[in-house]
Amino acid sequence: MNTVVLKFGGSSIADNIKLNVVAEKVISIKKEVKNVVVVVSAQGKTTDNLIKEAQELSAIPEEREMDMLLSTGEQITASKLSILLNRKGYPAISLTGWQAGIMTNLVHKTAKIDQICTERLEKELEKGKIVIVAGFQGIDEKQDITTLGRGGSDTTAVALQVALNADKCYIFSDVDGIYSADPNMITVAKRLDEISFDEMQEIADSGAKVLHNRCIQLGKKFNCDIVAKSTFSDQGGTKICKKIESAEVKSITKNEKLVTITMEKPTLIEEKEVYTIYQTLLENNIIAEAFRKEKNEVKFRTDKAEQNKVRELLEKQFPYCEMTQEILSKLTIVGYGITQDNKILNQTINILKKYDIEIIDIHLTQSKIEILAKQISNDVVNEIHEKLITK
8 A cells, every 4th residue: 555544532642651562553553554643532531621610711612712712623633643653753743724735624523624735734744744734624725724523533534545546444442343332331232344334324413523524524535445443453354345235224323412403483483583593504504404393383403512502593583482402312223225124213203112212203314214202222222233233
C-alpha cells in the first residue's frame, strides 16, 4: 500500500500511556506504508468537559464560539502525538483542520465538508513525515472554525481518504469491530466480520456510537475500504463494504436520545403559526421529525441535546403556548432485506407486548425495522437479541 489513513478515537488516546500505545501502532504501520495520515479525536472526556464548562457560563452558548472552543481538544491531541513521534525518531507534523485544507459550509456544530485542498498534506508527506490532522473540524469561507458534529473525526478520516486517494482507512477504537449490539449492554453480542454500507448507515443513523453517519455516506459514494479495528489488539476487525448480505438481522440498537416536544395553545393553532415553527427550527439547523398539527397542538421529535435550544427559540415567539416534552426509546433492528421476513417483526412485537411496552410508531425500510416506544429497558433488548441473533 502507498497511502493509509488512520483514525484514533478519544478512548484510544485518553491519557499519555495510551497515547504511547497509539504512537507505537502508527510507527509499526509507517514501517510498511510510505504515506501515513493520522486523524485524532480529543482525549477521553475532553469534549464533554468543555461543553460542561461552557454551559456553566451560558445555558445556550453561541454556536460559533462553541466551535472555537471544542476544536481545541483535537488540536491538543494532534500536537501531543506529533511531539511523541518526533521524540521516537519518526518525523511528524500536526495540522489543524484548516491547515489540512478542510473547507466546510457555513453551518456551525454540524458543518459539512465542501472540499479539501491537499497541497499542504501532500507537501508534508513528500518530506516523509507522518501527518497528524485534528479531526472534527474545518474552516468556512468567513475564515471561522467549524465542527462536523460529535463523532465527526470519522468523517474527517474518510474524507481525507477520498481526497488523497488512499488505499485504506482504519478507524481505531477500544472495541475490536462492529457488534450485533452494544457489548456493554448485551454480553452475548457478536462481532461482525463484514457489514454492508447500507446496514452500517442504518446502525449509525439509529444513534449508535459506532461510526459517524456521514463517514459511511462518503465510503459508499466513493467505494472506500473502511475497517473498524481495536487500538489495543491486532485481532478482529470489521470491514464495511458494498457487499449485499443475505436477509438476516445484523444488529440491534437502542437510542434514548430522542424527545417529543408538544406545543399546546389555548385556541386553535393557525397554519401560518405551524409554518413559522417549522421554519424557525430549519433556520437554526434543528431537524424535526414526525411534525404534525392536531387542533390546538403541534408535536414533533428532535434530538434530546437540542431540547433547551428548541424551548428558548419557540418560547420567545410563542409565549402563549405551553411546552412539554417526553423522552422516547427507539429500537432499530438492522439487516439488509429483513423486512421481507414477517417473522422478525412479529417476534419483536410479541416481546414488546409481553413487557406491556406502548408502541408509538413503526417504520420499515429495506435494511431496518425501527420501533418508537415510551420506554424500552436493556432486558427487553437483550431478549430480542437472543431471539433474533443469538442462536
